[in-house]
Amino acid sequence: MKILLINPNRYRNPPVPPLALEYLAGALEDTHHECRILDLCFAENPTVEIDAAVQAFGPDIAGFTIRNIDTVIYNNNIFFLDEIKSFVEHIKSYGIPVVAGGVGFSFIPGGILDYLGADWGVCGPGERALLHILDLLDQKSQPEGRVLNGWEIGIDSSKKAIRNMSLDYDRYIQNRGLIGFETQKGCYEVCSYCSEGNRHVIFKNPADIADEIELFTYKGINMFHLCDTEFNQDLSHCKAFLNELINRQLDISWSVYMKTSPYDEELFSLLKASGVHIITLSIPTGYNSLDLAKDIGKLTKKYEIKLAVDFLCGFPGDTVKSIKTSIDTLREIKPDTVGINSYFRLYPKLTVTKQILSTPEYINFVFGELQDNSDLIKPVFYNHIGVDSLRDIIGDDPLFTIEGFERTSNYERIK
Ligand code: B12
The missing domain is CATH 3.40.50.2300 (Response regulator)
Structure with missing residues (x-):
């Protein structure tokens, strides 16, 4: 065919x-x-x-x-x-x-x-x-x-993963794009607000991934963005991949998405040695992950890795006061940039969607078309903490960016 x-x-x-x-x-x-x-x-x-x-x-x-x-x-x-x-x-x-x-x-x-x-x-x-x-x-x-x-x-893990490399990469790079790669597929977690995870994870062979990256360096490409849902799902796989990459001695720089656990200090030392330039940490409120983020903040500073935070807040139950407490903690951590989003997109399979759409007091905070859109294909959002409240909390602190007003990714906000 x-x-x-x-x-x-x-x-x-x-x-x-x-x-x-x-x-x-x-x-x-x-x-x-x-x-x-x-x-x-x-x-x-x-x-x-x-x-x-x-x-x-x-x-x-x-x-x-x-x-x-x-x-x-x-x-x-x-x-x-x-x-x-x-x-x-x-x-x-x-x-x-x-x-x-x-x-x-x-x-x-x-x-x-x-x-x-x-x-x-x-x-x-x-x-x-x-x-x-x-x-x-x-x-x-x-x-x-x-x-x-x-x-x-599934995928055939016994076979070496082949990647077709025929795209016009120069065009992407000239327009601020980065070349992606993945070390694993899927996410073990099922979070109430995220549709990416379903407990299935397929890990790729570290040598195959490093081969891909090495081939790009022969084309003169040395900046990458990881395309895993979250890199640090299994520390032993992370470290096996990072050691493989370090052994290749490639002169590369890459950005990675991580969650607040698991981690240890060795992970950060290997991330630095392998060329990681920016870590983007996803932090949702209400998940008690800010304490772990404090330690991660210290480790990124020690190993001179830039830290961007994606802060998702405004879940049902969050208040202006609780968000202010989180923002104050983020000020203490002092990442390099924090993107804040208090509107979250509803998808049919999320538990939070069912909770919101079946609770009359929450329906008032739903934005978007619900009629003839039962699959929520057209975007529908929940929000009860408006942009003005967020602006009051963050003041004119340049650390924070409210998402949706400028079209850039975190990695572009850090120079
Ligand atoms: C890394 C990433 C980024 C990086 C990309 C860096 C880079 N150079 O690649 C950056 C930070 C730039 C980014 C930007 C954005 N992103 Co983004 N990103 C991701 C992330 C984490 C990985 C995407 C990826 O490449 N995966 C790896 C590839 C190999 O997997 P895959 O595409 O799923 O493909 C597999 C299968 O789906 C399937 N498959 C795919 N296509 C096809 C086709 C056929 C025919 C078949 C049979 C199978 C098949 O097989 C593939 C191989 O296994 C995803 C979340 C995630 N976990 O996937 C979000 C995600 C895709 N991003 C998202 C969004 C919204 C954006 C932005 C719009 C954000 C913004 N507001 O600016 C921009 C869009 C940029 C753009 N031009 O598209 C959303 C999209 C959700 C939605 N409702 O549309 C996601 C899902 C995150 C989320 N949960 O909200 N992103």
Whole structure:
């Protein structure tokens, strides 16, 4: 089968290379299927580029990666699915069926499949699931359902993970983008406010990941962003990877997302030695993680690693007083930057969504369309601590940025 893998993500603040497609194309490399990537990120006229790719390659099927549904920020929110839907419709007008997947897709798989009018979808990792779909279609058969569970199908850990490296990386770098890589898929935790975790985690072989990074350095690329949900889920895997990277003696700089535990001092010393430049720590209020963040703040200073904090507050039960206490603690920790978000996006599978939508006093604090939007595809937010209250708490302290008013990522706020 010939599959055209399409990246419809044209949001460029900053632009993000479609890592998913690099891994999916890599997984198809030593099979009898043929694959090509069409990256629409910088396309001036996407439908013209789709037409050209269809004519040149003649695909039997198209695969769309749906990384973002929307910007997940209430102020100036951008919703991406309508544009993606128009690309799906365009390719389907050629009679080419469409399979969709991606992290955003996996948050609301059935709903997004219908919204886009795609034929099949994969929730979770797609490396093996996509191959499975292509093999079935090749045998003139059909997948068993419309949405396949990539976690159940898994990935083939016995095989070296291959990454297709054919994207126009220079273009991304010239536009403030960073090259991504992942050391693991998934998250052990199931948090009430986050749709990323479902207790499944697949760890990658440290040597394979270091090989990927080393290959990029031969292309003259030496700045990266980790694309794990959280890096520090299993300290022994983290350290095995960091030691592998350190042994390669590559001159690189990379940014990493971490949570407040587990950690130890050796982790920070290895992070520094491996080239970590910025750690972004996710801290939700109400999770007692600020005490651990104090210690992490000291370790990042000791090892001269920049610290950015993503502070999510305003859960039901949070008050202006409790948020002020957290902000005061963050002032003590003195990270390099703190992004604050008090609006959180509701997704159907979250426990907090069920709690909010079934409690009349909370419904008053829900923003967005609820009618004809039961899957919450169009962004719906909960907020009871407004921006003005946040401004009162933070004053004119430049440490803090209220998310949604400028379009930058944490790594861009730190020089
Ligand atoms: C790292 C990261 C960033 C980094 C990216 C750095 C870089 N150079 O890559 C930075 C900080 C720049 C960033 C920015 C943003 N991010 Co971000 N980011 C992530 C994170 C943690 C990892 C994404 C990733 O690359 N994963 C690794 C790849 C390999 O996994 P994957 O895409 O899921 O692909 C696998 C499967 O999904 C499947 N699959 C994928 N596509 C397809 C297609 C087919 C056909 C099939 C079969 C399977 C399949 O197979 C793949 C391989 O296993 C995710 C959360 C997460 N845990 O995934 C958030 C996440 C994607 N980001 C998100 C958002 C909102 C943003 C921003 C919009 C934030 C903002 N307001 O500015 C911007 C958007 C930037 C852009 N241009 O797109 C949201 C999107 C949610 C939503 N509702 O849309 C997420 C999910 C976080 C969250 N929980 O809210 N991000």
